[in-house]
Amino acid sequence: MAEFNGDPRGEGRRIVVVASRFNEGITVPLAEGAVSALVGRGVAFDDVDVLWVPGAWELPVAVRRALATGRYDAVVVVGAVVRGDTPHFDFVAGEASRGIMEASRDFEVPVTMGLLTTDTMEQAEARAGGAHGNKGADAALAALEMLDLFDRAFADDGSEEDA
Incomplete structure (x- = not known):
């Protein structure tokens, strides 16, 4: 039996952070946290791009376009969808998550999820550099x-090509 684990090493990697501007007070710290973590683990600052989209709904198409360029080894998605009084949250959070997952599956490239889906703004703040980290x-x-x-x-x- 073979067992494999990865280490978060960034040397030689090119990464794009796709970030939603909506709820900017939350998403800016999320994007900054992502960039800081990447650079802190060895990704060259010039090898990190940040794409800002209007809201979470637009994240999946931006992820797909970024991956279609072939420039990036991985995509980090950040955003914040906070539940309100209407079902809007359910549609946006669910479909954005589905689209992000489908992009990762279709391109076979890691697309990681920093898209917060919280009930309150306080919960989002706690996850954007607060009590629950970034x-x-x-x-x-x-x-x-x-x-x-x-x-x-x-x-x-x-073996991936042979399967």
Whole structure:
């Protein structure tokens, strides 16, 4: 039996952070946390791009366009959808999540989720550098870990192409 784990190492990686502007007081710290975590783990500052989209609904198409360029090893998604008094939250949060997952699956590239879906603004603030850490930074580290895991698990046997 072989067992593989990845380390969040960023040397030589090119990463894009796709960020939603809506709820900017939350999303700016998430994006900053992601960039800081990437650079802190060895990604060159010039090898990190940040794409700002209007809201969470626009995240999936921006992720797909970024991946279609072939420039990026991984995508880190950050945003915040906070529940309100209407069902808008359910549609936006669910469909944005689905679109992000589908992009990762279709392109076979790590796309990690720093899209907060919270009931209150206080919960979002706690996850954007507050009491619960910074989920943008967590998503960035997860992207690097997945890249290293893929390198270790599929580096020299070519089994992915043979499957």
